[in-house]
Amino acid sequence: MTTMEAPATREIPYVSAVAEAFAQLMREDPTIFIAGEDVALYGSVFGVSRGLLNEFGPQRVVDTPIAESGIMGLGLGAAATGLRPIIDIMFMDFMGVCMDEVVNQIAKMKYMFGGKAKLPLTIHTMAGAGTSMAAQHSQSLEAWFCHVPGLKVVMPSGPYEAKGLMVAAVRDDNPVIVVNTKTILGMKAHVPEELYEIPLGKAHVIREGTNFTIVATGRMVSESLKAAELLSADGLDVEVVDPRTLQPFDTETVVASVRKTHRALIAHEAVRFGGIGAEFAAQIQEEAFDYLDAPVGRVGAPFTPVPFSPVLEKEYMPTADKIAAEVRRILGKQV
Amino acid sequence: MTTMEAPATREIPYVSAVAEAFAQLMREDPTIFIAGEDVALYGSVFGVSRGLLNEFGPQRVVDTPIAESGIMGLGLGAAATGLRPIIDIMFMDFMGVCMDEVVNQIAKMKYMFGGKAKLPLTIHTMAGAGTSMAAQHSQSLEAWFCHVPGLKVVMPSGPYEAKGLMVAAVRDDNPVIVVNTKTILGMKAHVPEELYEIPLGKAHVIREGTNFTIVATGRMVSESLKAAELLSADGLDVEVVDPRTLQPFDTETVVASVRKTHRALIAHEAVRFGGIGAEFAAQIQEEAFDYLDAPVGRVGAPFTPVPFSPVLEKEYMPTADKIAAEVRRILGKQV
């Protein structure tokens, strides 16, 4: 699914790619520590920090009380005084209990201080529905953070991206939120053994095509690739672009694609209304207006809290089929 | 600035329109109470609750500790058990310290409980820059809440709207966030003496025009009216639409306007990237693609925290001039 860029790779799952990134980064830089609920002894409920306590000890792998504002402040204060923290917020939904720290403190400290602060802080979290965890454990809230100057936001679409973007995020001297999607933690792909960075702010054309552009984030990238296969049966040659970083957004790559294909759709798992797809769509029509043969479409979750029952959640989730259907609808609409 | 719809009106400032709405509503319905920091004895730092303590007493006009999660929970628990609370969050920036209550509890309780809960809760807050209050007292964060199913979001543009929308918000059986803009609290307009509702979810064409549509929120409505005057000198006949309610958004009225004028721009005070203007723009190009003669433009704040220094803040603020300039730029762009 991803191009191999390094010689020594293995097929490993997403979760291991993240864990490997953490371990290798911590070996390289003694100022890096990781803190969060059950990240040490238990190795995180998602397994992303398994093994770290053994290797790095409790000073650098820190179990915390259930107190997200405290945890996030711990990260901020440590980052402002010379450390490079990785802060784990188990479910993205829990950002609600530490929004002030993220948005009013972390994002703004540098600016409010006239540029003096350096905040090399990474926030690591899990988003997405599809596991019957209901309304408070399933949200994709990345749009909130993309709207906040001072933050960067990254959303890996697979194991290769997960490791490379994590390395870039942790090494970045700014606060970066890494939004993983819990339903792809088991997805496998070739991942280089050594440390490598995927540069922040650069989109990746993951599938080339000539007559339709799908811009997809996180899990929706693999769904869009499936949709592209479905649509190729219709004779459509779909290009799929993975922005990888949502903030800053690589307008250039995306717009170049749409200028080539003349049609675009954005797919994300978050609620469609007010999702980051709205921003992408707005930018595309601003920058490629004269190239567009059809309105820019959007696929996202419907405007409802995430339901518990599998039957309802299935209806809720954006999928390859829904993406393909929306592409067909848009094309039908062309006059 | 607004059409008079009732016989007995007076010119009163925005702040008095809100205070009057509170008092009249509380007279009508004994289950309404208002709680927040310094809303009782001091009458709120913005003056919106002045006089209420005297008339309604400390049981119904409640000074709280500085504890926004507690305050918001107070509102939720009271609403779920038969009361109709008005919760004041002094500055919208402080939503960060009670996001979980608003987004994970208040917005979702009804759905999570299979529809059983009724939550007639109004959250009243102040947004906007322009008063040298710097990065943590100046934000316009309405886009966050518009992205959350279960909430309604209202943004009055003047005194008439402030009273009528507040009445509708408080009487609504759902959680409604009323976002006021602090720099227009002194704005005066004719406001009916009696109670009246401005229906939620209905946009208002505040100025009719034939060849350009500006969709503006809050303070940007009056700025857009000024911009329309400026542009009429260029021979442009601008229509200005005030959505009044941002969630649910009145797509129909806005799209009808754009289908008529063929060009549109959204203006809001919030940061442009990821602002609610992105959603409006995305919807307009989806629904009026074949009618558009130019890309849908957006005016919002630049991608930076709000600065303190008046010189920088002036540069930061969206204004009538900036709106007019952007309209001209869009028109120049037409091929």
Next chain:
Amino acid sequence: MTDIAADVLLDIHNRMVRIRTFEEEAGKLMESGKIPGALHLYVGEEAVAAGVMVHLRDSDQITSTHRGHGHLVAKGGDLQKMYAELFGRATGYCKGKGGSMHISDLDLGMLGANGIVGAGPPIAIGAAFSNKYRGTDDVTCCFFGDGASNEGTFHEAANMAALYKLPVIFVCENNGFGEFTRQERHQAIHDIADRAAGYGMPGIVVDGMDALAVYESAGEAIARARRGDGPTFLEYKTYRYFDHVGVRGMGVIYREDSEVLEWRQRDPIALMEARLAEQGLLSADGAAQVHEAALAEVREAIAFAEASPFPEPSALMEDIYTTAAGAGGAA
């Protein structure tokens, strides 16, 4: 114990047995894949829910946690609707929209299990404020864990409860762990009730495996709240037999099996049965009958749930907003 009426004692016992049976069967169903999502079981902690809830009326409210089944069973919840909810069926308490973590019954004042740790206390003070505002003598019991006691929300709510003298009881279920982190690794205090003084309310430490101790301490706190004398903080030392999520609970990395076995020595139901036998109020046979009746009821509930339809996909977009003619009405 002698001054507690026999029917109350039997009632407490019955509630505990019904909770345990409900939870053990739910655990099996989760393991066999029939219950989707996360299931946080209450087994081992039954004395707390039963000993508190036996004092409450339907109009008294409770706020609950992610570990909420026990609270709803003890508050008188309908087991059929509960199981149907765990199964994600249209007949469930939440029409399948909430599941285990959001199970609720507003008619019984059960203001919801909650997926956010520490979310209960602010909601509880709102309900208590409402009780006072509306001139009732209803009270609100706020259940939360040792882990939750470290969330800022608890602090804010406790302070406001004491300040306004609200009829709320903070029921801290100290089962020694927040997920997989032992209490001594999440706070530097031994008794969480020590926090109460910092708000100006009484704080009491009670053996949470002893249903009678729970009953008595809760009774006093609830009476105090009903009288208008304000909140109380009750800390119940208890233990969760199973794992944080699901069943297992032994052979795990974060605690010794021996610890589990020690706590099981003081099993709240066994303890209660021994006492009831001692008092001649319940024979071994009688106890067995209570268990059998509970099992029968639970099996019936499961059968009901399994026979129930899933929600229609179209139900997805229902129940988000109240659409009834909203205007003008008091609630």
Next chain:
Amino acid sequence: MTDIAADVLLDIHNRMVRIRTFEEEAGKLMESGKIPGALHLYVGEEAVAAGVMVHLRDSDQITSTHRGHGHLVAKGGDLQKMYAELFGRATGYCKGKGGSMHISDLDLGMLGANGIVGAGPPIAIGAAFSNKYRGTDDVTCCFFGDGASNEGTFHEAANMAALYKLPVIFVCENNGFGEFTRQERHQAIHDIADRAAGYGMPGIVVDGMDALAVYESAGEAIARARRGDGPTFLEYKTYRYFDHVGVRGMGVIYREDSEVLEWRQRDPIALMEARLAEQGLLSADGAAQVHEAALAEVREAIAFAEASPFPEPSALMEDIYTTAAGAGGAA
């Protein structure tokens, strides 16, 4: 007092006078419209900042509040950069981007005034964690108000500080009000230090108008933290002479003038001067000279600020992100 070196006593006095002078002049400038935005003045509370800060090195950190000027002056802040910041000039501490509520000096370990009540404690524990992690014996002093003590952030940070035995000192400036709400109307306790026990740290109540009492209590707490023995909660009872924002402070709805006058009877600077005179360490003339020197320095700072340029409008979009070759480096 006898065992405190004369230079330390004079230093404390000097810091207090410099704070007061800074604040009084700032108040005038705000009233005359020269300082935009909100100005929360520290007048009346000087003993706290001075008595604590005299113990600190540049490498020790503090977190501050919306009422932060006094903290930075006492920590050794540059008055010119401070005034330039209040005036929104390019030469200010924050290049005019922060203003009064975000004034900061990271080189002095001053991690910022803060516009969000209760935001300091979580940041403070992060700095303290870092001190420990980096193997220094630096400490972090976390200043916050009686009002802020009701925010959940304080609770979370206090718990973590005690749990990890962090070198942090919680300095609660209890001036009796959160904005316009008197302490007894925002919490049901009299001594906020009573909260300390709930986290497992010592809590001490001290007269915050008495700079020597502040000095001694802070000294012990700071030494304890430096030794690695963990956090302490210090409550200083003090009073704000002026209004919550701006100057006025008398003839207001939320307190009696007589209360203000009573507190002014125990003015921390006057108290200190009386003691210094008693000890023969500072004559009336000597004190007057300290005041004059402070005024001269403040006037110079104001002149510097007024002569300073405003930022270029283009500076708006600078300082949002660190753009230096980020990759690979330890901090």
